[in-house]
Amino acid sequence: MPQADILLEAGTNELEVIEFFIDEGPERGHCAFGINVAKVLEVIESPGLTPLAGAPHPCFMGAIPLRGLVLPVLDLAVWLDIPRVPHKNEIILVTRFNDRTTGFLATGVTLIHRVLWRDVEPPHPALANLAGNCITGLVRLEDRFIQLLDLEKILLELDADLAAGPMPAPSASRLRALIVEDSGIMRQMIHDRLEEANFEVTLARNGQQALDILRDPGRTPPDIVISDIEMPLMDGYTLTKTIKDDPRLAATPVVLFSSLVTDELRHRGAEVGADGQITKPQFANLADLARSLIASRTRRGGEAA
Template sequence: MSQEILLETGTNEFEILEFFITTKQCQQKLTQKSFFGINVAKVVEVIENPGLEITYDNVNPCFMGVIPLRGAILPVLDLSKWLKLDREKTKNEIIIVTEFSKQTAGFLVSGVVEIHRLDWTQVESPDKLVASYNDNCIVGIVQIEDKIIQLLDLEYMISDLTGIQMEPKTDIFVSETKFRAAIADDSKLIREMLRTSLREANFEVTEFTNGLDCWNHLNQMAIDIQHDSISKNTCYDIVITDIEMPQMDGFTLTKQIKKHAFLKNLPVLLYSSIITEELYHKGQSVGADEQMSKPDLHKVPHIAAELIKQKSRINN
């Protein structure tokens, strides 16, 4: 499937694959469809379910088994089980094959609908609409005509199912100088990981759940500093941001920072579960100082400190 999620870097656009899970209505013979979306860049292909069934002796009820696919073994997970939905078994069920964070997995769903090109400003906070789900699994909602599409945090699902939180620490880095970092990510899990590792490394951390909130804060901070309303010491030493976020993505946030007269020298570290060669070039085009994939987030404190030192030497 196409990896071209942005026609032009920094346009704040992305694409989702819309799919649905057919569920049973309580004490009724009726069914209903719940609609979800995932970033197209994480989708490798869509295949028909070859006949996998839930086996109730599995340690994890979400795990359906494995299937051979192009010379490899693909683990398949029942997405409805993780979302605690009572899926109605239907004909022509689909497995969405995904690849992100250096992991490949298949997700069983009832069917796929179509691909939508969207602007991140169309993505809203899930709030009460997804109160019945785990509060980490839905990162945003999009309304298309009269339909609500819920955007899934697949990284959280994989972490939740496997128990993997972050790569093990072989040696703990602690900065001699206390630095200030602004981090932007819509995933509560990733923010918690970054907050913990950065604070252990002697960073003061301010968190934002999307790129727009981060940008508004940075822009206002720049205005206040220039008007002597606040001290220059309150300025951040680095911005660490995800690429995929509601309201404003990481590419657009980086582009805004790098074209700002006061903020342009602020180092920006971009990360994502989908750092392909194409996305790496897009990050370079908007001025990102460094880019990395989410499985390498344990390296963030050391890399961030080195970026800050490099920028300081250049600016001085």
């Protein structure tokens, strides 16, 4: 499957969602889910995997060869703790993010939809704050909803080594960072790592909330904005472009910290003026880059004076 998302212009607050479903049986019917097309390399037919005895997690179905790769396959229904009626022609969504290629088993694929992030409804705070929540947003399509899945959360919980690594060294002076991230688990991890690096952290759940904070005259402006890309209401690309187009905010460094920061998609962040881009979950590199960008801004300000 081609990555059609790269045809979208960065900063327009659009995304393309591939809709897939899990058949929960005649009483419950099909449950619709979606993920960003930019994360999907292709969709293949499942070879009919069965759960492995003694697997590290019940959702792990084993691995299959795919053009020189060994592709681990996870059963989404098992992870989501919902029933799945087996079918002959089930599919595997082959994804690439967090520097990992992973397959996710589902019943079938429906369509690809182009939508606006402003029309993606964030989950209710009571759901969003649950430790096990992996739904980042809801897309309304006429008579039904598509639930957007937080696949990064699944991989992080299955492989703790993804978030491992040395803690960043603390800054000599206290710095202020605005973190914009819709995933609760990732938001807390970034918060903790930057606090350890001597940052005073303010949190926002999406780009619109972050923009409201930045434009609030009663708040002390942050030294840097660190933003995810995929978020309900306003994505990170649109937030970055809006900041850089605003003379009052344009000097504030913006770092995009996302699983969508890849060699193929890095140009999109550059198009909207991002000062830096890092692939999740490189936390130590994130703190170092933030300090470097803040120092560069300070030097430029001193030279201008």
